[in-house]
Amino acid sequence: MTFDDELYRDITGFAHDSPAWVQHTAEVWTEAGILVFGALFVVAWWRSRRDSHHAFAIAALAPLATVVAYVCSELLKSGFTQDRPCRAVAAAAPSLAGCPPPGDWSFPSNHATIAGASAVALALVRRAVVWLTAPLALLMAFSRVFVGVHYPHDVAAGLLLGTVVAAAAVRLGRRPATRLAEAMRASSAPAVRWLTGPGPAAAPATAYAASHRRR
Template identity: 90%
Template sequence: MTFEDDELYRDITGFAHDTPTWVQHTAEVWTEAGILLFGALFVVAWWRSRRGSHRAFAIAALAPVATGVAYVCSELLKSGFTQERPCRAVAGAVPSLVECPPTGDWSFPSNHATIAGASAVTLALVRRAVVWLTAPLALLMALSRVFVGVHYPHDVAAGLLLGALVAAVAVRLGTRPVTRLTEAMRASSAPAVRWLTGPGPAAVPATAYVTSHRRR
């Protein structure tokens, strides 16, 4: 299957070569480091959710799992489309800023963009306000894959969409059973299990409850 965006690819990679060296180096680092940043955000989301409701913890726990499911779907699609990388296939394009992946490491869809789209959506499901952070980060990560020359624009667009859709469905389907599992784990007698899930919402002290009612 082929798409007609060779010219757009040439325009973007040509522009990339005209940017200052520090911009190119930043893109080269970010295109890989973005995954690590999303991983760190998953850890923060898990830690904060340890004092949240059973459902909140379940969604935070599902976020990286759903992202992994989206990645697997992306890999399966790659095996079906077997589209060559643009850094080898597009005639007249400038050399990619990073090493072109070997033949057999197919281009469509972009795994990095899939992970970015899935991470952005699942983290926003954990805490809606962070979408203002995760969405721009996902877009920058996806665009960086074209900027450094290893993906077509349609690769990253499809990856973002695939990641967002698969991860959102995975979280929706898994929330109820994982919420029940969280409740059971928080009631466990094993300290390690209780530490992993956290104590849940802080209980209102009985003295505070009595005092508040006396004031009424």
């Protein structure tokens, strides 16, 4: 038995002995975490509508970079074809979550990849949020081992993959995305202008109008 197998047994054993509310919270969070990151992407997009073209472009690229990381994770899964620990590790505690069917491979963890990519992409939009997104990503990755559906090395690889791919995707796409954002903000189509927002030029105009009303 490898060290990773032993660590998996220790974590799932701890999970099995945890209070019911802890188990339930982990089962909910391991899936709901993706929804939380999705909500943070929406918030980042909404706030960036009054930012510069460059800032808006990065906010728009953030979820796309996460999708690219997910696709890379799926491709790697197809190459490694590693079975899930909830089937492969002998004498481990029963998994809290249902063990995925055969053919749904384990390495790397898609959830951890999405979490790592989301955390980095959102931090590139606004650096201060890394204090929120990084702990959320780590908790989400750990929860995949806690509920028994991944090895520790699956989630470690997923976090690393998501981080690297998302950072690279944003870096490579930011210039064309900035040009696209500038063109879209110049569009005469109301729906397009609403989607991209007015940009930073609207802030002084709004302040001027407000001061005029006060007079």
